[in-house]
Amino acid sequence: MELRHLRAFTAVAEELHFGRAARRLHLAQPALSQQVKQLEQDVGAVLLERTTRQVRLTSAGTVFLEHAHRVLREAELARESVLVTERGERGELRVGVTGVITWRLLPRMARAYRRRYPHVRLELRPSVFSAAQVSALIDGRIDVGFLRAPVPAGPLASRVILNESLMAVLPQDHPLAGEPEVHLADLADENFVSYVSMQGSALRDAAVHACFSAGFTPRVVQEAPDTHTVVALVGAAVGVALMPASAETLQIEGVVFTPIAGGVDVRVPIALAWRESDSSPVLAGFLATAEEVLPSPGPGSGEH
Structure with missing residues (x-):
């Protein structure tokens, strides 16, 4: 049973006319008729009664139409969810935080990020020391971290956000x-x-x-x-x-x-760090937001 067959059947069931359904789906009428026949073979029942004058649903067709609508709605929701996830608009991001200053920076960042990505769940992972954050990033226990620089070279990328x-x-x-x-x-x-x-x-x-x-x-x-x-x-x-x-x-x-x-x-520089190999669109959205909300400080700048 294919989704295209379900779409063909629902179009005919709603139009009760093969010609109008074919135009709606941008299909040739014979191709549409063939898809409906294939669906009826898969289901094992006649879903539509056809005469030279009219098309109408059988009892089995009426029952099946309700299920077909439900399946097509779920399929569309699944497609939309995948697209949203691929754009980084849905998912989860584990954020490591350490030190008093990062707790001051985080609310500003989190507010901006949640306005743009309300369906991404931010899970905050507190840690007392930056070394623990580095280990958690390398091991994949967090996705991005606010920590004291310097960040060791290797699998991690970083950007200073405050001195x-x-x-x-x-x-x-x-x-x-x-x-x-x-x-x-x-x-x-x-x-x-x-x-x-x-x-x-x-x-x-x-x-x-x-x-x-x-x-x-x-x-x-x-x-x-x-x-x-x-x-x-x-x-x-x-x-x-x-x-x-x-x-x-x-x-x-x-x-x-x-x-x-x-x-x-x-x-003492404060940095944002992440795994350089992480291609997650959710992470990319977080980093792009941070570029705007927490830009890198200029030379000689610092907080007193």
């Missing part, structure tokens, strides 16, 4: 807490609080590199698994820290965020 500044995080009673800026070299003798060294934190690496650039190695006396805990430990006067400016939104009592002076490059 965020690191700031000195000081206990509020620290001697430098009231200063408009802090030179990194002035923190050389301080105790530091930082992320756990074995968890692959791009922020920890950036902070250590900044200290190296200022001529010292930070003395880390306490490690913590996440940004909130790092800042809270600073508030408890365990030490100082270098954290992204977005961490200030946590509003933890007892800490002061102070810009870093002295010309040391203390920016």
